[in-house]
Amino acid sequence: MATLTEAPPPLTPTAPEKKPPRKRGRLVPYWLLLPGILWLLVFFALPMIYQASTSVQTGSLEEGYKVTWHFATYWDALSEYYPQFLRSVLYAGSATILCLILGYPLAYLIAFRAGRWKNLIMILVIAPFFTSFLIRTLAWKTILADGGPVVGALNTLHVLDVTSWLGMTSGDRVLATPLAVVCGLTYNFLPFMVLPLYTSLERIDGRLHEAAGDLYAKPITTFRKVTFPLSMPGVVSGTLLTFIPAAGDYVNADLLGSTDTRMVGNVIQTQFLRILDYPTAAALSFILMAAILVMVTVYIRRSGTEDLV
Amino acid sequence: MTFVNWLKRNLVVIAGLLTLAYLLLPNVVVTVFSFNKPKGRFNYEWQEFSTAAWQDPCGVSDLCGSLSVSLQIAFWATLGATLLGTMIAFALVRYRFRARGAVNSLIFLPMAMPEVVMAASLLTLFLNMGAQLGFWTILIAHIMFCLSFVVTAVKARVMSMDPRLEQAAQDLYAGPFQTFVRVTLPIAAPGIAAGAMLAFALSFDDFIITNFNAGSTVTFPMFVWGSAQRGTPVQINVIGTAMFVVAVLFVLASMAISNRRNKQKA
Numbered sequence: 001m002a003t004l005t006e007a008p009p010p011l012t013p014t015a016p017e018k019k020p021p022r023k024r025g026r027l028v029p030y031w032l033l034l035p036g037i038l039w040l041l042v043f044f045a046l047p048m049i050y051q052a053s054t055s056v057q058t059g060s061l062e063e064g065y066k067v068t069w070h071f072a073t074y075w076d077a078l079s080e081y082y083p084q085f086l087r088s089v090l091y092a093g094s095a096t097i098l099c100l101i102l103g104y105p106l107a108y109l110i111a112f113r114a115g116r117w118k119n120l121i122m123i124l125v126i127a128p129f130f131t132s133f134l135i136r137t138l139a140w141k142t143i144l145a146d147g148g149p150v151v152g153a154l155n156t157l158h159v160l161d162v163t164s165w166l167g168m169t170s171g172d173r174v175l176a177t178p179l180a181v182v183c184g185l186t187y188n189f190l191p192f193m194v195l196p197l198y199t200s201l202e203r204i205d206g207r208l209h210e211a212a213g214d215l216y217a218k219p220i221t222t223f224r225k226v227t228f229p230l231s232m233p234g235v236v237s238g239t240l241l242t243f244i245p246a247a248g249d250y251v252n253a254d255l256l257g258s259t260d261t262r263m264v265g266n267v268i269q270t271q272f273l274r275i276l277d278y279p280t281a282a283a284l285s286f287i288l289m290a291a292i293l294v295m296v297t298v299y300i301r302r303s304g305t306e307d308l309v
Numbered sequence: 310m311t312f313v314n315w316l317k318r319n320l321v322v323i324a325g326l327l328t329l330a331y332l333l334l335p336n337v338v339v340t341v342f343s344f345n346k347p348k349g350r351f352n353y354e355w356q357e358f359s360t361a362a363w364q365d366p367c368g369v370s371d372l373c374g375s376l377s378v379s380l381q382i383a384f385w386a387t388l389g390a391t392l393l394g395t396m397i398a399f400a401l402v403r404y405r406f407r408a409r410g411a412v413n414s415l416i417f418l419p420m421a422m423p424e425v426v427m428a429a430s431l432l433t434l435f436l437n438m439g440a441q442l443g444f445w446t447i448l449i450a451h452i453m454f455c456l457s458f459v460v461t462a463v464k465a466r467v468m469s470m471d472p473r474l475e476q477a478a479q480d481l482y483a484g485p486f487q488t489f490v491r492v493t494l495p496i497a498a499p500g501i502a503a504g505a506m507l508a509f510a511l512s513f514d515d516f517i518i519t520n521f522n523a524g525s526t527v528t529f530p531m532f533v534w535g536s537a538q539r540g541t542p543v544q545i546n547v548i549g550t551a552m553f554v555v556a557v558l559f560v561l562a563s564m565a566i567s568n569r570r571n572k573q574k575a
Contacts (some may be wrong), residue, residue, distance in 0.1 A: 029406040033400045033412060035396065039456065045432060051430035113321065113325075124329060131549040132549055134537070135546065136339060144429060193488060248425040251516065251517070255537055282338070
């Protein structure tokens with residue numbers, strides 16, 4: 001995962017200049033692109049069109065579906081499943097904020113304070129990926145078990161009273177409540193927050209911190225005025241890499257939640273694979289896609305980081 | 310007072326280590342519970358120590374079969390995605406061509422799309438084409454979503470390459486093919502290897518897209534998912550722990566090798 005965000009250091013201290021375009025073999029780039037781009041067009045772009053068309057079809061499994069431009073499916077889907085949509089945004093949003101709060105100190109630690117432990121901590125951040133995420137999510141069932149040490153401690157500290165009051169838990173239970181789902185989402189997508197944060201913190205020149213100190217900035221001021229603004233690209237890509245998969249996730253809601261914590265991913269999954277109501281499922285999936293694309297575009301525009309790829 | 314000062318100075322370190330503990334806690338639980346001897350069908354509560362599952366990791370029907378399916382799919386998906394992705398990465402960095410913006414967004418979008426959307430739309434395509442769901446549809450889907458990640462990893466490496474090395478090779482009368490095989494490819498290799506490793510990990514661990522497009526084929530993550538409903542055998546934890554140990558050893562070994570190489574060069 002580190003490789004996704006961590007560009008290897010240049011081979012020479014001076015950045016090599018861009019290579020001038022070659023004159024020979026003008027078709028070479030197109031031949032290089034052709035197979036991969038064709039694959040993405042046929043198995044990524046074309047399915048989107050099929051999905052859009054399925055969402056305006058009517059019919060039944062036995063008689064087959066026909067495109068009837070039945071846009072009411074969208075209205076029906078939204079009015080029936082808006083709680084699940086809201087829940088997706090709410091849970092994914094909370095998980096993203098938690099990831100930022102938990103992930104920032106860890107990224108900071110790796111970038112500035114780890115010293116010779118840096119590589120080891122880096123490996124430990126990536127290491128969980130080597131065990132299937134479903135197995136690790138199931139482990140949370142053990143950790144958050146009713147009457148277990150974690151729930152007991154939260155109860156003694158009266159944390160559960162607060163979360164109960166907020167509607168995040170009910171009674172003495174954490175499992176099968178929104179809190180468990182958010183906890184699972186936060187856990188699953190935390191590395192996607194830590195790695196981009198680390199990459200952008202790593203790029204900060206340490207002398208800037210010294211300069212801020214020399215100018216009598218307190219550590220907290222240095223962080224607020226120097227470190228945090230310079231780490232913004234990491235914050236932006238980290239929040240996107242956390243929020244997007246979390247909003248579409250149905251694994252955590254299914255394994256750690258209950259029927260009251262179903263997210264939009266759960267609905268799409270059941271409609272598609274169990275109820276076999278393809279138009280509704282396609283419409284829901286299309287709405288989710290559109291919502292995410294709009295949110296991402298607005299967010300990137302506002303935070304002004306265009307070079308994310 | 311000195312303690313308060315120490316705490317103030319190291320607050321970020323403590324918070325960071327706590328987050329690390331949060332990240333690693335489930336792995337600890339998975340490992341510990343691979344030595345459990347559960348009473349019922351589910352392995353969520355600690356009963357007593359036992360190495361039974363370690364002695365018989367394939368003791369549950371279909372478990373090792375699903376593991377083998379996952380490994381095969383991950384192998385071919387890695388091969389396909391690495392080949393296609395590396396070609397795209399070279400084209401993007403080394404050549405100017407029309408429709409560059411469109412190509413860039415076509416590569417970015419699969420990474421910015423919730424998996425469930427890709428999974429559902431791909432299923433509508435397969436259903437409309439009347440394709441038989443199974444090994445091949447899973448493989449097609451995995452190559453599709455791994456591709457973009459390979460492109461990103463290889464692109465980063467190729468961009469940081471010094472073009473003067475290739476010019477030097479050509480000055481020394483190396484043909485284009487020779488230059489590519491003897492100079493370009495070895496320098497790009499770490500990026501390609503990183504992309505391939507990422508693709509393998511993504512494919513092996515994928516659940517959502519596979520769940521939609523697998524038909525009756527069962528991969529390892531799908532086996533785990535099914536067992537969460539039916540009852541979780543201890544063997545799942547054994548496989549999870551073993552994978553973790555093997556992968557960490559692999560990473561440590563490759564780091565040791567590259568360290569030694571660097572020392573030899575120096």
